[in-house]
Amino acid sequence: MDKNKQKFLLYLIILPAFLIFLIFFIAPFISGLFISFTSWSGFNEIKFAGFKNFIEFFTNKNAYSALGRTLWLTFIIVIFQNITALFFAVILERKIKGKDLFKVIFFVPTMLSSIVVGYMWSFIFDPMNGLFNKLFTFFNLSELAKINLLGNPKLALYTIIFTLLWQYTGYTMVIYIAGLSNVPPELNEAGYIDGTNNWQNFKYITFPMIAPAVTINILISVIGALKLFDQIYVMTGGGPGRTTESLTLLIYKEGFGASRLGFGTASSTILFILVLIISLILLTYLRRREIY
Amino acid sequence: MKEGRLIKKFDLNKLLIYFLLIITAILIILPILFIFINSFKGIVDFTKNVFGLPHEIQFGNYSVAWEQGNFFRLISNSLIITIISVAALIFLGALASYPIARKKLFGGNFIYVLFLSGLMIPPQVIAIPLFILEKKLGLLNTLPGLIFVYIAAQLPITVFIFVGFMRGIPVEIEEASHIDGCSNIGTFWRIIFPLVKPAIATVSILGSLNIWNDFFYPLILINTKENMTVTLGLFAFRSFFRVTFTNLFAYMSSMIIPMIILYLVLQKFIIKGMTAGAVKG
Numbered sequence: 001m002d003k004n005k006q007k008f009l010l011y012l013i014i015l016p017a018f019l020i021f022l023i024f025f026i027a028p029f030i031s032g033l034f035i036s037f038t039s040w041s042g043f044n045e046i047k048f049a050g051f052k053n054f055i056e057f058f059t060n061k062n063a064y065s066a067l068g069r070t071l072w073l074t075f076i077i078v079i080f081q082n083i084t085a086l087f088f089a090v091i092l093e094r095k096i097k098g099k100d101l102f103k104v105i106f107f108v109p110t111m112l113s114s115i116v117v118g119y120m121w122s123f124i125f126d127p128m129n130g131l132f133n134k135l136f137t138f139f140n141l142s143e144l145a146k147i148n149l150l151g152n153p154k155l156a157l158y159t160i161i162f163t164l165l166w167q168y169t170g171y172t173m174v175i176y177i178a179g180l181s182n183v184p185p186e187l188n189e190a191g192y193i194d195g196t197n198n199w200q201n202f203k204y205i206t207f208p209m210i211a212p213a214v215t216i217n218i219l220i221s222v223i224g225a226l227k228l229f230d231q232i233y234v235m236t237g238g239g240p241g242r243t244t245e246s247l248t249l250l251i252y253k254e255g256f257g258a259s260r261l262g263f264g265t266a267s268s269t270i271l272f273i274l275v276l277i278i279s280l281i282l283l284t285y286l287r288r289r290e291i292y
Numbered sequence: 293m294k295e296g297r298l299i300k301k302f303d304l305n306k307l308l309i310y311f312l313l314i315i316t317a318i319l320i321i322l323p324i325l326f327i328f329i330n331s332f333k334g335i336v337d338f339t340k341n342v343f344g345l346p347h348e349i350q351f352g353n354y355s356v357a358w359e360q361g362n363f364f365r366l367i368s369n370s371l372i373i374t375i376i377s378v379a380a381l382i383f384l385g386a387l388a389s390y391p392i393a394r395k396k397l398f399g400g401n402f403i404y405v406l407f408l409s410g411l412m413i414p415p416q417v418i419a420i421p422l423f424i425l426e427k428k429l430g431l432l433n434t435l436p437g438l439i440f441v442y443i444a445a446q447l448p449i450t451v452f453i454f455v456g457f458m459r460g461i462p463v464e465i466e467e468a469s470h471i472d473g474c475s476n477i478g479t480f481w482r483i484i485f486p487l488v489k490p491a492i493a494t495v496s497i498l499g500s501l502n503i504w505n506d507f508f509y510p511l512i513l514i515n516t517k518e519n520m521t522v523t524l525g526l527f528a529f530r531s532f533f534r535v536t537f538t539n540l541f542a543y544m545s546s547m548i549i550p551m552i553i554l555y556l557v558l559q560k561f562i563i564k565g566m567t568a569g570a571v572k573g
Contacts, residue, residue, distance in 0.1 A: 013387040021444050028418040107555075108321075116548060123540075123541075272412075272414070
């Protein structure tokens with residue numbers, strides 16, 4: 001009896017956290033799945049619509065190109081963020097004067113709110129009073145000064161990507177530094193004795209040893225890029241045209257702007273499936289190359 | 293001869309590395325400095341003299357940002373929300389993690405996996421139904437409405453960190469406490485909770501930053517002026533009538549500067565906490 005009471009108490013202490021999570025996270029998630037099969041607008045009667053919303057998603061150019069854009073953006077961010085971060089991590093792992101100072105500076109953007117960073121760069125890129133404009137005007141490069149980095153359909157997406165790299169590379173770098181500090185220096189020394197150069201040491205010793213950091217960094221950057229919203233929303237709002245509209249922005253516009261809840265939640269479901277599939281593939285692949 | 297060339301090459305490398313590091317550091321500091329310096333200029337001074345120091349230091353932008361932008365009300369909203377949510381996360385999260393990590397409970401693993409699944413669900417996925425739910429519960433436009441959502445949204449990473457950490461504590465410590473006649477709850481309070489201090493530090497740093505800096509949940513759940521968070525306040529302030537660039541800079545600086553001071557004071561602690569959260573996985 002006393003044992004049962006103890007067991008009951010253990011369940012009881014899980015309960016408060018579990019209930020909040022269930023009500024404010026899992027329940028919306030599941031009802032979202034349900035709404036995505038209806039044609040609900042929030043006001044009319046809920047009518048079952050089968051796969052209509054999903055079919056529309058893949059036949060509506062705006063929707064499927066938002067999906068493609070999200071994938072492309074994720075791909076670029078993951079590659080550049082990780083390569084740059086790893087590069088600086090390797091540099092700052094060495095015995096270099098002032099390395100702690102650089103580490104502290106590079107981490108500063110991590111502390112800032114994404115919306116502050118978004119506004120900050122949109123002022124710098126502002127075609128009228130921005131820093132870039134004034135800089136080019138100052139050097140009499142009026143052709144360059146005329147470029148509107150956020151208003152140009154071809155450039156806007158890459159301008160946003162630059163902002164994201166500015167904000168998040170420092171965090172990725174610090175995680176790589178933590179990974180690198182776990183690599184015993186004797187291993188590299190042994191390599192040098194066997195006649196390897198820096199690059200070979202990195203490729204055959206260091207890089208395999210930091211596999212766990214690679215896994216976590218790639219996962220964080222992939223999921224972060226797939227759910228990216230704030231910077232796009234404040235910098236371009238998806239424009240010019242729809243050239244920077246990501247899946248998250250599409251969800252927001254459909255759900256909260258157009259009140260097409262069925263279609264909006266169907267897009268949400270697709271975003272979720274995307275995150276799930278990509279994370280699972282990456283996790284299986286990356287875990288396999290970890291040695292321990 | 294050969295040695296001489298080697299040294300020279302090495303120095304060139306080092307020079308190049310420093311050059312890169314310094315350029316990058318400038319690229320990071322300059323935009324922040326740009327916002328800060330220009331927040332002390334009048335709008336005319338700003339348009340004529342973007343790069344330079346202010347001709348005359350003005351605090352007018354700050355009074356506009358703080359009064360019209362309702363800055364202090366919104367900052368205290370953000371503070372209240374962050375503190376309550378993080379306190380609840382530490383308390384409820386640690387309590388829930390203990391049986392999951394240390395006891396063989398029927399369904400315990402299922403509960404754990406359910407919590408972890410939250411790591412793969414972006415806020416936009418639950419946004420629309422969440423809005424409907426909060427509306428039905430009468431929580432829309434309220435601070436408790438946001439607090440519940442933040443607790444729920446941060447529980448996956450919190451439970452993940454606590455469970456990982458608790459599993460690393462030797463079983464013997466717990467057994468000894470049971471032999472001494474401590475109940476499960478007693479063991480948790482007297483033995484486990486004090487031992488997971490590093491996990492508590494990580495959870496508080498990660499949770500505070502994520503909640504303080506969040507913009508998406510207030511955007512969909514709050515639209516009354518008084519109950520906005522400071523991030524949503526910046527967004528709203530931008531769309532106000534006759535707000536100038538320099539006014540906005542003052543608002544942004546008021547958000548950035550406390551953050552940077554806090555960071556400089558606690559940097560070792562913060563960097564360690566944020567990486568521990570990631571690397572433990």
